[in-house]
Amino acid sequence: MGLNWSDIDNLAQELEKRYPETDLSVLEHDELRKLVAGIDEFDDKTVPDDDTMESVIRAWIYIQFPEEPEKVGSGNID
Amino acid sequence: MAESVTSWKSAGGNNPDHIGGNGYEFSYTDGETGEKKTIQVDYGSLFCDKKQTGYDCFIPTLPNCDDILITHGHEDHIGGIAHLMNLRRKELEEKRARGENLTIHCTPFAREMIKKDLQGNGIPKEEWPVFDIVEPGKPFEVNGFKIEPFAISHSIPDAVGYVIESPDGTRMMTTGDFKTAQVPLGQGWDDKQIAELAKKGIDYLFIDSTSSIQQGETIGEAEVKTGLKEILKQSQGGPVISGVISSSCHRLHTIALALAEEAIEREQKFREEGWPAAEPQPRVMILDGASLLLARRAMNACGYKLEDIIKKETGVDIKIVASNSKTAHRTPPDQRFYVCTGTQGEEASLLKIAEGRNKEISLDEMRAVGGEDMPIYVYDLQSCIPGSEAKHQALEEKFKQAGCKTYFPSRYKPNEYTVHASGHASAGDVAKICKICAENSPRPTMVVPIHGDPQQRRNVMKIAQENDLTACIFPNMVEMNSLGNKVISWEVADKSEEWIGVNDLNNDFRRPYYMYDKVEYDAETKQRIKTDTYKYKKAPRKPKEEENADAPKEEINETEKKNVSARKKAEPKRSEKDDAKAQPKADKNNADVIAQEVMKRKRAKGK
Numbered sequence: 190m191g192l193n194w195s196d197i198d199n200l201a202q203e204l205e206k207r208y209p210e211t212d213l214s215v216l217e218h219d220e221l222r223k224l225v226a227g228i229d230e231f232d233d234k235t236v237p238d239d240d241t242m243e244s245v246i247r248a249w250i251y252i253q254f255p256e257e258p259e260k261v262g263s264g265n266i267d
Numbered sequence: 268m269a270e271s272v273t274s275w276k277s278a279g280g281n282n283p284d285h286i287g288g289n290g291y292e293f294s295y296t297d298g299e300t301g302e303k304k305t306i307q308v309d310y311g312s313l314f315c316d317k318k319q320t321g322y323d324c325f326i327p328t329l330p331n332c333d334d335i336l337i338t339h340g341h342e343d344h345i346g347g348i349a350h351l352m353n354l355r356r357k358e359l360e361e362k363r364a365r366g367e368n369l370t371i372h373c374t375p376f377a378r379e380m381i382k383k384d385l386q387g388n389g390i391p392k393e394e395w396p397v398f399d400i401v402e403p404g405k406p407f408e409v410n411g412f413k414i415e416p417f418a419i420s421h422s423i424p425d426a427v428g429y430v431i432e433s434p435d436g437t438r439m440m441t442t443g444d445f446k447t448a449q450v451p452l453g454q455g456w457d458d459k460q461i462a463e464l465a466k467k468g469i470d471y472l473f474i475d476s477t478s479s480i481q482q483g484e485t486i487g488e489a490e491v492k493t494g495l496k497e498i499l500k501q502s503q504g505g506p507v508i509s510g511v512i513s514s515s516c517h518r519l520h521t522i523a524l525a526l527a528e529e530a531i532e533r534e535q536k537f538r539e540e541g542w543p544a545a546e547p548q549p550r551v552m553i554l555d556g557a558s559l560l561l562a563r564r565a566m567n568a569c570g571y572k573l574e575d576i577i578k579k580e581t582g583v584d585i586k587i588v589a590s591n592s593k594t595a596h597r598t599p600p601d602q603r604f605y606v607c608t609g610t611q612g613e614e615a616s617l618l619k620i621a622e623g624r625n626k627e628i629s630l631d632e633m634r635a636v637g638g639e640d641m642p643i644y645v646y647d648l649q650s651c652i653p654g655s656e657a658k659h660q661a662l663e664e665k666f667k668q669a670g671c672k673t674y675f676p677s678r679y680k681p682n683e684y685t686v687h688a689s690g691h692a693s694a695g696d697v698a699k700i701c702k703i704c705a706e707n708s709p710r711p712t713m714v715v716p717i718h719g720d721p722q723q724r725r726n727v728m729k730i731a732q733e734n735d736l737t738a739c740i741f742p743n744m745v746e747m748n749s750l751g752n753k754v755i756s757w758e759v760a761d762k763s764e765e766w767i768g769v770n771d772l773n774n775d776f777r778r779p780y781y782m783y784d785k786v787e788y789d790a791e792t793k794q795r796i797k798t799d800t801y802k803y804k805k806a807p808r809k810p811k812e813e814e815n816a817d818a819p820k821e822e823i824n825e826t827e828k829k830n831v832s833a834r835k836k837a838e839p840k841r842s843e844k845d846d847a848k849a850q851p852k853a854d855k856n857n858a859d860v861i862a863q864e865v866m867k868r869k870r871a872k873g874k
């Protein structure tokens with residue numbers, strides 16, 4: 190079975206395998222669609238909404254930079 | 268006929284021992300019909316040490332309404348929303364089927380932060396709440412309450428306070444976390460706007476007390492910029508590695524601005540010395556850490572594109588890139604200004620650099636290119652969070668041992684350079700809002716200090732009284748009749764508090780599996796007692812996710828839960844792939860490119 194836009198985590202893994210140097214702090218949604226189209230296993234013709242694409246980018250960012258979430262906002266801190 | 272009653276109740280942030288876990292319920296009960304209408308302001312989390320408490324965090328009791336107004340995107344104001352979506356899943360599903368929705372009223376930047384939390388906690392997109400974007404100065408109505416959002420200054424962009432007018436005309440102003448110094452991004456505190464709102468009458472004023480012990484007014488980013496430029500001047504000939512809390516977007520702007528201005532001044536000096544004119548060359552700002560990349564995306568989505576803003580402010584082109592990009596690796600080390608996550612020594616960018624296991628930033632690689640004696644400067648541009656002192660100090664020590672020059676400012680002592688500004692109101696800021704209300708409100712205003720420890724709240728009460736306002740301390744609930752001219756009753760914060768304990772059984776923030784306990788906390792004995800476990804419907808999983816799911820089985824029993832917890836380590840898991848990638852990228856080609864660029868630059872600078 191091929192990949193589709195709802196396979197957020199798997200899509201992010203595949204993208205990182207292929208394009209590890211992508212600067213995700215500025216990646217545009219149009220560019221993401223092109224990168225996703227380049228994945229052989231991807232066979233989804235639907236047009237994703239912004240939230241879905243942003244979810245893929247967020248998942249991809251956490252693969253690039255695994256880190257403990259910041260414990261901020263706990264009080265007298267900033 | 269019974270009297271109509273407006274009430275305010277603190278769900279979490281006003282309990283004696285804690286700061287955090289903010290949640291405030293505003294209700295109105297109609298005397299004639301008995302109908303009760305409720306809205307909530309903020310629903311945040313209260314962080315804690317899992318080793319001590321057994322929980323990842325605590326959240327206040329669940330909001331009893333479908334409209335939540337958010338003041339800003341800090342976790343202690345929004346961190347409960349994703350958990351609410353879990354705990355109320357079944358009920359919200361039924362409501363959605365009837366065309367009803369949970370609505371989050373918030374500014375754009377807070378919405379981006381909430382979406383990040385929802386996704387990070389595995390809430391399916393189909394279940395996300397509806398977002399209603401609020402704008403300072405644009406009133407709206409929710410569930411019978413008239414709401415007037417107003418801009419305030421805080422360390423995160425798009426922070427607002429609200430004036431909430433109940434159906435009987437009682438007007439309550441809640442500040443959210445605030446200070447009065449100007450902020451560089453978006454709208455900030457405006458005396459005139461507050462005065463206009465006060466002129467319509469403020470019966471109750473709920474004030475952030477967190478920094479009220481500090482004298483004077485909290486400083487702004489302008490002073491941080493001055494401090495930053497001073498240390499930049501002394502950081503020549505090597506890379507700078509700095510730590511910033513990612514949501515402190517004003518600080519990111521300050522860094523970019525300081526880099527641009529420092530480059531202009533450097534260029535000016537060269538010209539005065541008779542060197543040929545050239546464009547100012549600011550250091551490249553390199554972001555490392557997931558939360559910083561996400562913060563930049565959120566900033567761009569909300570119209571805060573730093574390159575454009577700096578260009579407009581200074582005329583200088585500044586480059587901002589992620590640390591894994593080609594540009595970052597090709598920038599000569601002494602032209603790099605790293606901005607990193609992990610200011611408190613947690614498992615994030617800075618600690619990984621200090622321990623030589625950051626995938627993208629290697630001290631050895633930089634020295635291989637820039638020379639063994641090239642200085643490497645490490646600055647923490649955030650103060651230490653109380654409770655993190657040991658980790659914070661250990662982090663600085665590790666960098667020192669690695670031969671770096673460090674500057675980690677103290678929270679408790681005067682510092683040589685100003686590199687951090689708090690987002691919270693000092694005594695002077697509190698006095699300012701009290702004075703505006705005292706001078707402009709046609710009706711008496713009663714101040715209720717919130718979000719602070721007992722001493723901080725007592726200080727707000729004192730400041731309010733000095734400014735001719737009445738104030739009350741420690742209520743967890745206030746009931747007032749029409750126009751707030753009579754307090755019917757108030758409840759003093761009880762020794763016993765009720766929280767929801769959030770326990771990720773997987774101990775893996777990338778694939779959490781939550782259990783929620785009802786926890787009673789005795790503020791006197793400091794004992795926590797689990798009194799119940801909430802049953803909730805789990806989020807549906809997709810077939811592909813099911814195959815790899817490492818979540819414990821749904822019908823897991825108590826003993827199994829303990830075993831699962833014990834098996835997992837508290838540290839985040841690193842995949843084999845992460846380990847493979849953890850090798851520094853000091854490949855020869857890359858070093859050659861950098862060396863060539865260093866030479867080119869030296870030649871260009873030579874007369």
Ligand SMILES: [Zn+2]
Nearest residue numbers: 339341421444
């Ligand atoms: Zn805050």
